[in-house]
Amino acid sequence: MIRKTTILIVFNVFTGLLFAQQVDLEKIGKIGSNKPIAISGGLSAGNVFYGGNQQSGRQDWTYYLNGTVNFNLFGQVNIPLSMNLTNLGANLSYPSLPNRLSFHPTYKWVTGHIGDVSMNFSSYTLSGHQFTGAGVDLTPGKLKIGVMGGRLLKRVEYDVSNPSVMPNYSRIGAGVKVQYDDAKYSVGMIYFGAKDKAESSMFQTMDSLGITPMQNNAFSWNATLNLIKNMNLTVEYAISLLTRDSRAPEEDGSFIDGILGRKTSTSAYHAVNARLNYQLQKNTIGIGYERIDPGYKTLGAYYFNNDYENITLNFARPFLKNDKANVAVSFGAQHDNLDNTKEESSEKYVGSVNLNYNPTENLQTSLNFSTFQSYRNIKSQFDYINETSPYDNMDTLRFVQLTQNLDASIMYTFKKTEKQQQRINLNASYQESADRQGGISLPGNVSRFLNSALGYGIQFIPQGINITSSVNASYNYGGAIESYTIGPMIGVTASFFKKKLTAGASTAYNMNINEGNVQAKVLNCRANASYRIKKRHNFNASIVWQNRDIKDKKKTDAVTATVAYTYSF
Template identity: 40%
Template sequence: MGKLYFKILLLPILFIFSYHLKAQQDVDLENLGKRTKEELKKNPFKISGGISANSIFYGSNVYSGREPFTYFLNGNLNIGFYKWTMPISYNLTNQGSNLGYQIPFKFNRLSLAPKYKWAKAYIGDASMSFSPYTFNGLLFSGAGLELNPKIPLKVALMTGRLNKAVEDDGNPNTMPAYKRMGYGTHLKWEKEQYKLGVIGFYAKDDIHSLKKSLDERGILPQENLVLSINGAFKIKKNIEIFGEYANTAITTNQRATAIGGVKEGIASHLMKTNSSTENYSAFNTGANLQLKKGMIGIRYEKIEPGYRTLGAYYFNNDLENITLNSYFTLLKDKLSLSSNIGRQRDNLDNKKLKQTSRWVGAVNANLKASEKLMISASYSNFTMFTNRQLNQFTHINANPLQIQQPKDSIDYKQISQNMNVNINYALSNSKDKTQNINFNYSLNDMVNRENGIVRKGGLSRFHNANINYTIGFPEKKLNIGSSFNFTHTYAASQISTIWGPSITVSKSFLKEDKLKTNASASYNRSNMPNATISVANLMLGANYTPWDKHNFNLTLVQMMRNTNQNIENPKVNETTCTIGYNYSF
């Protein structure tokens, strides 16, 4: 299947390059050298980028499992010549080196992304996305290519290792895995009035990459092919419809017998199937109406139960969504309003004992009341309904009386409401002094009702309020900030509170603010039914730039935690020191 992918990929690439080769033949070749010299003068050899090194030292009076010393080396280098650019980035760390167990991915990464005009390549450790239903943000080690020429045809492709082979070493924390290779293609045809795209992604585990079978641990060699078609069309200047259909065929065990393999969807007809091959589809469509001062849109989505591919970390499935969203600006663009409301349900194949349906609604508002006053507010409501059958049992004897008895059920309803209000007011803004005050309040409320009754423990409510005051003295290069936070929680018929103040001071020294310092202190006290916990934090930081493009930073944090609980370590002291260096060029 991998060789077939390479052959298919060559066709659009050859088409693009032959098209541009013909275009080059139509160019006045006599002036080509002259123009090249002019371009070289405008775009000579350039190099830019930056490197950073950070070390974290950690100490505690109790064992936490955290490494006492961790380093992070990061860098990005951008080399440019003529119309070529070559970004290079790397990430090196000892994090994970002393885990004591193995994982199928790596922490250290090296990436190259050379680009010339409309062609861009990915070499090394890279990440690309085609669509949410196919290949979406999965990190791979290999190569990728994006071609975006000034013609309607666009091409994106990838090939590489998705997982490295990890043997089962007996450690329960080790994540054994087969070596997995992946190949993907995204072809797009884009015009002003419409866009069409097709996606193909194929992944397969190498059965021979491990010495021992992992069947006993439920880890089986898999194979997957997913195909997708998507598009968008403009009916008028302000109306657009869009949609995508994806079909995935996934073999959960390559060793399964070929007898009983069913070819149901499009993807399964293009790959070898067996009795473990499963087929699923996903679909979405919608429309957007652009208005003079806003937008209205509607979207429908359906993802079959079990839908997944090997091209993403996680998939939501077994759901049907319909959503309506809008956005408007009013009062001479001082007020912006956005809203969406949707209905979602699961159990699309009626195989679950219960079905859940949800109403989701949200409203957001932002108001610029004056040059000094800004207000924002949001509200969302999440309502879930469930009808659950009780007393599910298998009828051992065909008892007519038993079968005719009505089944008990519970009508379950869960309502979750979230509200947030933020008010920001600039008290003053002058050369001598700036003052600002900010207030934020949030509420989270959840209620569980069974047959209309809220039982004990079925209500939880979370209040949080925070007020901040900052004052700055620009001429003295001094800023002072203070805040107070209060949280009230009611859950499981119990009340707990958290409150505490904090203060932050920052000041710059030396010419051109080369030395910037800051210090902060905070205190939080938690009052719970069975315990009282107090936490104090002290932080000191400095940022020093002795020369242009060179920067040193230091942060020291001391945390002290005390509780009246009868535990082994009621007092915890932790010290964290971070030292870093950054160089940009």
């Protein structure tokens, strides 16, 4: 009895030292059979040597000593320690009482959340907002229940000496989520409520800053139905009753309005999200729709996008014999200004096509294309003052942002045996973006990027040797200026003594050309080696030499060498 009491005391003391630990209470009864303390960690020491004529501000020699230790108590609680020491300074990290604590005990199908925690009900109600309090998730079977309650915001008064800190009223919130999941359908309901504590002592200052005590009641209903075989429909509808100023007089209304505390400053906002998925033989088809009212907001989220309506379409299926080709197509459209009250509205269109074709086991190809278009329509009051017909200046204040991406890759393995593999690969990506007004690209607002690489690799399997080489090139156009970068690379890695020793070396050269003139040449040479002894000891060494030849600047050389030792336990 004394032993068990001591174990529980130690357990409770050390959990107070942790930021967040999840403890399975179902195993507490077996805690006495676990090892009281298990220690693990590692130690590393090394030296870094630097030399050269580059003005990098680095020291010629740096040493470091790093260590980590973790104490595991009875297989349930972890207490980490870490330290690092260099000739630039030292630091020690150890468990201490943090600003935020959380505890997540579990027992069978019950999970608790205590302290500074967060829960997620849905994006329209409670969506990851941290609170100080308690919550619980119950998952006894098909029925799932989540409950939470606590302080969402701590009272913060305005500080003249620190105006960057946003003041706010103390905010308390509570919520519940009930979900029933069956093989053929699922239904759920969510309620979340939050209210600021209106303190008269803060009114004058907060009102001058445009901050009022708020109140929110948000409801959500969701359902998923399997309409027919391989077809399902998912729908969520949410309504948020947001009171901008809880000091406003109550509104004469129904009995429900009285329960919810509806005021004259209360507005109702709606959101709906629906998606239909259908699997027809090898075809996958999806349609999605979402609409969120202008002004929709929930106090259970830090940030919320509203005033938009979008629709998405997607299609995917394999083709050819043995599904050697796969095609996936998606499209999305979004627009805002749903109530037509903004002076500026926007439309966005997104589309993509992905094609993968693998005609043989040794040849793989892929092609991906995506496009994004954003339209901004600005309505100025002068449009109405100066127009002489409905068709005047139709495109004058219509801005278009266009971005297109194209990626392609080919990999061919032309030799594949138990002793050797050889392959060649080609990758290319292109991106273009432009701003247009009235159908004309704006000067200086067009950019193009092209990156490509041709590579070859050979692997000698019994010897553990890999050789890779490539030629890389890039093209950049922006602000009416063109530049190119091109250069080769070759590298080799090998393992010895039953893979206890691994070593590698590589060299790369690249040249930058701007407006037809060579601007820079860079040569890099690298080498490294690592030797492992009995899984716990590891010795590492590396060296890097770099030569830079930049136009109108002095040629520079730099060497960085590192020697290190690591021990783990």
